[in-house]
Amino acid sequence: MNWSYTIWIPLLPLLSFVINGLFYGRMPKKMSGWLGTSALGISTLLSWVTAWKYFFNTPHQGPYEDITAWHTTWMHLTDRFTIDLGIYLDPISIMMLIVVTTVSFLVHLYSIGYMATEEGRNRYFAWLGLFSFSMLGLVLAPNLIQTYMFWELVGVSSFLLIGYYYDKPSAVKAALKAFIVTRFADGFFLIGILLYSYYSGSFLFEDINNIPAILESNGSLPVFMGLSALTWGLLLIFIGGAGKSAMFPLHIWLPDAMEGPTPVSALIHAATMVVAGVYLVARLFPAFHASDHGFALQIVAIVGTFSSLFAAIIAMTQMDIKRVLAFSTMSQIGYMMTGLGVSGIGEEGLGYTASMFHLFTHAAFKALLFLGAGALIHAVHSNSLKDMGSLRKYMPISHITFLIACLAISGIPPFAGFFSKDLILEAAFEKNKLIYAVGWITAGLTAFYMFRIYFMAFWGEDKVYAHKPHDPGITMTLPLIVLAIASALAGWLPFNEWVTSNHETLHTHFNIGSAAASVAIGLVGIIIAYILYKNPSMTPQKMSNRLGVVYQTVKNKFYVDEFYEGVTQQVILKRIATPIAWFDRHIVDGTMNLIGNTTVRISSIIKGIQSGDFQVYAFGILIAVIGLLVWLNYFIQ
């Protein structure tokens, strides 16, 4: 069966980028937007077709096989290290294909309305195209190097989009922060790749995931601090993933990234790019699972769980609606990491499937939340929840869709979030009770903070608005509705048949107990939020005052940013860079100048010899002659 047409899925967005980029400025109004949207539309169509063909229309018995749909040699370093660019189709890449293209398409559509009044619209859509291309290249990569390349490219496009309002200092700062933090992580990522591939002898995923082959080809692997080189490689790679997926402690860039236009946040910082880390771990899952009995995987689980709790706590205190969503994203990604972390392979592969499932559903409802938030911001021209209230009267569509999303994320059946999250918790329960407990609590917190913003925005007392808020135009509402439907129904998809750790159907049994538990905690959260925020009251204020310093700490995100600020400013710049610069200018360069100056000084010291008195000269000659005689005598004897 011929899959080579799939090359067009990434190429079309690239096309839109190139055209929008080259004819930047000469492009008629709106043109760029529709260009990008239609390009994405086509690739979306193509990827749905691909998914359909792959899952339903391919005669296969047993597991779904991996398909390399197309590839070309990019750089033939050595026969071992040949870097290919290619398209690699397997269940997760196809799932990501669906997610990326669909969300990107909807965001394009939405942006046409959202950015209608913006000056640099063309630039915006060009970057959007670039991002979609890079993200698709990333998910379709057949080898680590391609992954890394597009990994960098999404980083850059995210940088450019966050810095879209480049004359706004905060936006610039956020953009730089995002790029540099992720770049820092990528440094380790690259080292990890090099280290790992030195032993695996190849960049291709199938070779990398084939741990037994590596072990027997290398004989004994060097062990450092009780871990094999492979595990170290995987841990380094995971640092890269953690950087992109804003796992603690590399999460600091994500909240600031909300400086970008809201659709961008929806696309990059909710649905697609930030889950790249999860995707990476899933890609290398066999390796993670096999090396040192899945030690690296435990790290993943711990980091994920901690981040999810950490973020959820912070999210409860933020007043900026987008920041709340940002932290919630971080928390949800934590869930996914946990899912992978607790998973086994084959029949124990529940966590894997669950995590992928959650990735899928989360993309839907989190994108919806952001776009909804976008609609609100568009209406009231402010990010702050203080400026919102009882908007349900003015913007019904936004209200309904937002509510659906909130229910979904809080894990209330029958909405999508319920199924995926519940599966993760089940997997955790089987693996490790502590992790399960944390996840369970986090679920409650999630429900609470989501409904906190829901009630604050759509209920509460009416605020005075500059001009009456209203639902946005069709291009913006349509995506909301589509996504709402998705996040309502996606839960019923039979994911366990499609996306599993070993590509075979995973038999799951619905566990009523844990389901009930998670629903319960969700409801509790919602109810608390209802009591506190349904009708405006002083109680939240009082409570936060009573909590005092604790509350402040949380509100300030546990001062992590301040810590990093200190490290970079005080240590790296003041203690390292400045001394080096000084050393270079004064010591190294000084030495060079010193040599020159000394020469000149010597010459002015000895100038006295040439006194001008010929009798002195004569004396000098005499001395010279005698000196020569003595010297020679000394030699002759």
Next chain:
Amino acid sequence: MTWIDTITLMRNEWSILIIFLLLLATEILLDDRRQHQLIPLAIGLFAVHTIGSFFPGKAGELFGGMYRTNDLLHFMKAILNTAVLIILFQSYHWVKTELAPHGRAGAFYLLLFAVLSGMYFLISSGDFIMFFIGFELSTLPVAALTAFHLKEIRSTEAGIKLILLAGLASGIMLYGISLMYAVTGNLYFADFLVNTDHETLLIFGLVLFLSGLAFKISLVPFHFWAPDVYEGAPIAVTSFLSVVSKAAAVFILLILLLSVLPELSEIWKMILYILSVLTMTVGNLFALRQTNMKRFLAFSSIAQAGFILLGILASEAVGASTVVYFILIYVFTNLAAFGVVQAIKDATGKEEMVDYTGLYRTNPRLSLVMVLALFSLAGIPPMAGFFGKFFLFLAAAGKGYYTLVLIAVINVTISLYYYLLPVRAMLLRTSDAPLAHIRSGSMMRIGLILCVVGILILGMYSPLYDYILSLTNEWLQ
């Protein structure tokens, strides 16, 4: 030995003698007001003489070996002639305006040619008597030339310093020769050192003797006179001193060491080694902070002498031929520099480096000549100086003098610094009161063009080097 031989072998000497007599006669006949007519005559005659001197002659001895010559010596004399000819071109304007009116042009030329003939005899001397005569004849008149500006105290001072110190040097040298004579009992070069072992007395003699020559080549620490004299003397004389007499002295040193005193080589190699290190280093260090162009060039030429010694140390054919080659290049290079100094002095009477500031803007051609000359001295390709230096180093390295070469190349770097100083003044800087545009006379132009052509061609044109090498090989058989 027939009378015909004496003519063919000594043709340079004869022809210069004829020119000498002709000039003398005409000077006596001409009255002082028409003296300037002497100048074209002198230059014309000498030009013919120079061209003639390039034809290879034949090798042989005269006067029982007191005089000997061969193609290499002919070629050396030709080099000297070329140098003098260029100097004549460049000094034309000066002689015409400064000397001729006072009826002293003739004297100038006569002295100059006398010195030159002295150098001929010096180079092709076959024994120490002839050597001594040639040596003095090529020194004493120069003192007179140096003091030629009767009204200038500096000129006179330079003359006195030269005559007295030269006297001292020759005294030392004579004493050295006498000591060697005491050992060998023989003054002929041909069989000078036969059946004599190296007695201490002989070595003492050698040292004193070499000191005399070192004085003439102005090797540190026998160089003290050079800068003062160069600065005081008229530019024509300075260039003569720094080029011609230095060249002659180097030639005779080369001949003596390689063909007469090879048995003592380990002794004189030790001496030359230390002298060369001192000369390069001290010369450079002094040149660093000179502001007067003549004095600056004086020290630069001292430093250059240090490099030449590398070639002599290398000895054998390659070394010797490289030295001759380097001298040839050095003649053109140095005379180019002095020519520009002369031209500017003639027009404006200025010879300080600061006066050269922004020269390029007003006199691009002159300053380009100067730049080329300086780059050639500094050994920058594709100027000839690069090749000369490179081959010297190559020859020295061939004998394993790596340390010496290292010292030399470091000195080259130092020298580059001060050679760039005039370039900086002329090109990089602009002055609010630059020298006016100078229209130098045709003679000066010919002189400068000759030099530039030499600088650009001599290096690249390899057959020349092969030719010199072949001559040297013949000689050393």
Next chain:
Amino acid sequence: MDSGIQISDILIVTAIMFFIGVYGFVTRKNLIAVMMALELIINAAAINFIMINKLVFKTNLHGVFFGLFIIAVAAVEVAIGLVIILNLYRLRDSIDPEEITTLKH
């Protein structure tokens, strides 16, 4: 007839002469005196030549002739020297070596 003079004596004498000359050359504060000192130096060499010839190498007369030439040349040298000194005296009525140090460094 054989005088009892040994070559070594001669060399000692001339060496002393030579160094007297050098001493004078370096110390005298009068250019004429310096010239005289110079003569001492040169004549030391001349005597060397003649006596060595006379006492050691009797077969030929190289040394003697060298001596003659030395005397001649020395005369020329002195002549030129005196002329220049005279000129100096005309320019600034002094012949003190200390005076002529305008060219230096």
Next chain:
Amino acid sequence: MDRLTILIIIPVLTVLALIFSTKRKSYRVIAAIGMSIQTLYSIYLLLEYLSIRQAGNTSEMVFTRSIIWFKPWNIRYEIGVDGIAVAMILLTSIVTVSGVFVSWRIKDLPKEFFVSLLVLATGVFGFFISLDLFTMFLFYELAVIPMYLLIGIWGSGPREYAAMKLTLMLMGASALLLVGILGLYMHSPLIEGQHTFSIQAIAHSPMALSDQLFFFPFVFIGFGVLGALFPFHTWSPDGHASAPTAVSMLHAGVLMKMGGYGVFRVALYLMPEAAHEMSWFFLILAGGSIMYGAFGALRQTDLKYINAYSSVSHLALVLFALLMMDAVSWTGSVLQMISHGLITALFFALIGMIYERTHTRDVTKMGGLMKVIPFIAMMYVMVGMASLGLPGMSGFAAELTIFVGAFQHSGVLERVFTVIAVLSIVVTAVYILRVVGKMLMGPIKTESFYHMDKARWYEKTAAILLLACILGIGIFPNWLYKLIRESVEPMIKLIQ
């Protein structure tokens, strides 16, 4: 007339044309035409070369020509190229032609400017084609000296100081180099009783290890200074800061590459054992200065200083890769030379354009240029991305190759410095983005910056030409890699 000599003939003819032309307007046109022809010719040369290789010619050097020059010393005018040289030649011509375009509006002494520029170029071309140490050295010095005039006359700031410093340090280096070359000559194999300067001949029978150990440092440092080897790199920041735009371009883009090329072609190729023995020491120097340069750049505020230090860092990477003595990393380092050549050239070109408009190079004084000069600003962002190793740009391909190659050494020292090298890309990102953030983004600080004239055609030509090359190499690196790799292969085989 053989193929390669034309590479020297064209610039020389252009120089002559300049010297004899009198119309002030015509100088730049002549220079541009000459260099364009040169560029086209070197592209033709590349194609020629590829076709010859296609035809199955596997000799190390092609288009070779050897004419005896100075018989007594057996000095020859020996020329020939392999893939590396061809690539370098192409780089040189591209950078030169864009340099000419950038200096379109040169005011003071235009004729002299272009003449010196072209003399410099001539030297570089000669250097890359010569296979005879003497000729190579000759062209090397020929290329260095015009820098003095170019910086000294047309420079800015403390130009005299910078020019003198640069010249002296480079000439001092060449002095050391000279000793090394003499040593190589004296220990070269005897052919008909004569030593030889021919690189190939020496390479096929290298001298004894003891001699190598003596002469290797001379040659390595001699070329290393030109390649900004710590601690002899200080000429380059000052030189860059004072040099006029085009000169900075050639200086960083081409001249400094001669250092790396020399190290590669002379030091390592002719004295491999010594290289193996001593590599640890120079590895520490080079590997250290990768980070050192990056951190140095972090604190600078003058655009040119920033790029000068980044050059130090990137060229240290080149030397580092060379010292790995491995086919992949050697190829990578040549790639890095080329890519860095293009990138820095473009960097300095853009800096020149910005300086022309803002009259300052202080990053902290600028802001929001993206609004007023979008083209230049966008170009700057892109080249910045290229410099910090963004995939799709030449920098990434080169650095990745180096890292992969360097990682094949399991020695502890190599590992440590490789890791350092990889982490340096993080610091690079920091200082590049710092500039982008401060200078191009953010609000406009100064009133006068609101109106600047947009990029002119010649500026666009230069910038686009360079960027096109950067992207071309970045997206399709394989042909270049193959070209270089095939030439590296035999050298590696020979020295191992």
